[in-house]
Amino acid sequence: MSSSLPQPNPSFVPGVVSRRRHILIVDDNASIRTGLCQVFNGERDFEVCGEAENGREAIRKAQALRPDLIILDFAMPVMNGLDAARGLKKLMPSVPLLMYSAFGDKYVEQQAGFVGIAALISKSEPASSLVNKARILLRETTDSYGKTDL
Numbered sequence: 001m002s003s004s005l006p007q008p009n010p011s012f013v014p015g016v017v018s019r020r021r022h023i024l025i026v027d028d029n030a031s032i033r034t035g036l037c038q039v040f041n042g043e044r045d046f047e048v049c050g051e052a053e054n055g056r057e058a059i060r061k062a063q064a065l066r067p068d069l070i071i072l073d074f075a076m077p078v079m080n081g082l083d084a085a086r087g088l089k090k091l092m093p094s095v096p097l098l099m100y101s102a103f104g105d106k107y108v109e110q111q112a113g114f115v116g117i118a119a120l121i122s123k124s125e126p127a128s129s130l131v132n133k134a135r136i137l138l139r140e141t142t143d144s145y146g147k148t149d150l
Contacts, residue, residue: 055084074101
């Protein structure tokens with residue numbers, strides 16, 4: 001005998017947002033983009049909504065896709081990650097920017113902070129460090145604003 005009562009959602013956890021968070025990945029290296037897409041799409045709470053290979057393309061795609069978080073490389077042709085971050089922060093100030101770069105010296109880290117990048121993760125770190133930092137930044141953004149720019 002089947003019940004007409006709604007069945008509980010087994011994946012529901014009180015206080016946890018269940019929708020997948022949309023990520024825009026920006027890196028001039030196609031292999032890096034592909035790898036990051038696989039990592040984030042393999043997580044149940046993330047979905048890659050788009051990719052860009054330079055800062056200018058990132059700004060255009062971010063305006064169209066309205067991601068919850070943007071991961072930027074530092075060194076890219078056309079427009080680097082710092083210049084892109086300046087433009088992105090003007091367009092969507094509450095969307096966290098995470099720099100994922102091979103360049104992790106103090107100068108780059110300082111400049112990243114000046115333009116509004118929330119964190120810098122070295123490409124020498126395991127991908128799990130990037131995923132964990134993304135979760136932390138999205139939790140902080142949700143806590144601060146109640147929601148993101150979506």
